Amino acid sequence: xxxxxxxxxxxxxxxxxxxxxxxxxxxxxxxxxxxxxxxxxxxxxxxxxxxxxxxxxxxxxxxxxxxxxxxxxxxxxxxxxxxxxxxxxxxxxxxxxxxxxxxxxxxxxxxxxxxxxxxxxxxxxxxxxxxxxxxxxxxxxxxxxxxxxxxxxxxxxxxxxxxxxxxxxxxxxxxxxxxxxxxxxxxxxxxxxxxxxxxxxxxxxxxxxxxxxxxxxxxxxxxxxxxxxxxxxxxxxxxxxxxxxxxxxxxxxxxxxxxxxxxxxxxxxxxxxxxxxxxxxxxxxxxxxxxxxxxxxxxxxxxxxxxxxxxxxxxxxxxxxxxxxxxxxxxxxxxxxxxxxxxxxxxxxxxxxxxxxxxxxxxxxxxxxxxxxxxxxxxxxxxxxxxxxxxxxxxxxxxxxxx
Numbered sequence: 001x002x003x004x005x006x007x008x009x010x011x012x013x014x015x016x017x018x019x020x021x022x023x024x025x026x027x028x029x030x031x032x033x034x035x036x037x038x039x040x041x042x043x044x045x046x047x048x049x050x051x052x053x054x055x056x057x058x059x060x061x062x063x064x065x066x067x068x069x070x071x072x073x074x075x076x077x078x079x080x081x082x083x084x085x086x087x088x089x090x091x092x093x094x095x096x097x098x099x100x101x102x103x104x105x106x107x108x109x110x111x112x113x114x115x116x117x118x119x120x121x122x123x124x125x126x127x128x129x130x131x132x133x134x135x136x137x138x139x140x141x142x143x144x145x146x147x148x149x150x151x152x153x154x155x156x157x158x159x160x161x162x163x164x165x166x167x168x169x170x171x172x173x174x175x176x177x178x179x180x181x182x183x184x185x186x187x188x189x190x191x192x193x194x195x196x197x198x199x200x201x202x203x204x205x206x207x208x209x210x211x212x213x214x215x216x217x218x219x220x221x222x223x224x225x226x227x228x229x230x231x232x233x234x235x236x237x238x239x240x241x242x243x244x245x246x247x248x249x250x251x252x253x254x255x256x257x258x259x260x261x262x263x264x265x266x267x268x269x270x271x272x273x274x275x276x277x278x279x280x281x282x283x284x285x286x287x288x289x290x291x292x293x294x295x296x297x298x299x300x301x302x303x304x305x306x307x308x309x310x311x312x313x314x315x316x317x318x319x320x321x322x323x324x325x326x327x328x329x330x331x332x333x334x335x336x337x338x339x340x341x342x343x344x345x346x347x348x349x350x351x352x353x354x355x356x357x358x359x360x361x362x363x364x365x366x367x368x369x370x371x372x373x374x375x376x377x378x379x380x381x382x383x384x385x386x387x388x389x390x391x392x393x394x395x396x397x398x399x400x401x402x403x
Contacts, residue, residue, distance in 0.1 A: 053126030089141035116174030170201030227261025249321025258301035
């Protein structure tokens with residue numbers, strides 16, 4: 001009996017060894033082929049593949065300057081064509097900031113999916129002691145370009161108030177989603193907000209993020225874009241979600257006014273229109289100055305029609321996002337709720353205008369139909385009336401001339 005038990009135990013052990021060996025071999029094959037998917041990088045609904053650096057380089061024309069879409073604080077972005085089907089377009093970010101835990105960060109990003117975030121499709125790593133170390137992220141390509149294109153003075157068309165509010169809500173929702181995982185973007189600006197074919201916003205360039213254990217993370221390097229960076233972050237180097245809230249407040253004012261993140265304003269104490277010296281200041285300070293002086297209407301992009309009370313409320317929300325101390329700022333969840341409430345009012349106004357137009361059209365349609373004879377008679381009466389009026393006017397002029 002003991003011999004039988006020993007044989008069974010040995011067979012089970014051998015089976016386990018065979019299963020373990022098979023698993024190890026499959027893992028090695030996948031690693032050598034450079035094909036990681038959602039199974040290896042989290043339970044993402046869309047696979048995030050690892051590509052070889054050579055394949056990604058070819059997809060961008062070997063990092064051709066003609067494929068360059070733009071540059072940011074974290075890297076250069078190139079347009080590429082997927083080798084999988086030869087038609088799908090990529091936005092390939094070649095990172096400037098190289099991290100040792102790149103794969104861990106990709107694994108974190110691959111599990112984050114939201115309608116207002118640009119989708120991560122893949123990545124590539126490469127380099128050795130003799131070549132440049134490469135960390136590459138591959139995102140979906142958004143054809144309508146970035147928000148900067150749509151709010152600039154040479155934009156294809158001027159965005160309406162409703163479109164601007166919808167875009168801001170999309171950005172706020174995307175940030176609120178990231179913040180729910182203690183993920184901080186750190187570079188919110190129009191160039192990092194992409195606009196899809198439905199004119200909806202998608203937050204881009206949130207790669208190489210540092211996920212913290214709480215609401216703040218330590219860092220010794222200030223990253224971001226001048227005008228959008230939280231002054232508190234510049235002083236303390238502590239990265240918090242409040243820093244993103246500040247940047248979003250600046251973004252709101254830029255979208256509302258069509259101006260840049262810094263503007264020129266009279267020196268403090270000078271009267272509006274006094275012709276005092278001009279100095280560049282934060283758009284947040286400029287907005288405060290205008291609201292305090294009862295000049296809220298100047299915050300409105302002149303290309304956009306909007307009620308002054310709505311402009312004022314958007315500006316007040318934006319300025320609250322830049323408040324000091326940082327603890328007094330709203331969370332992105334609160335910002336989303338406030339913007340959605342404003343959107344109901346703005347959208348309601350548009351809906352009422354459209355409804356009134358439809359009623360007017362219906363009233364016209366409901367006028368009784370006239371026959372052709374009736375139309376001719378109406379024209380004849382109008383012609384007779386105009387002739388009589390002209391005759392009377394001539395007689396009146398003749399009488400006046402004789403006098």
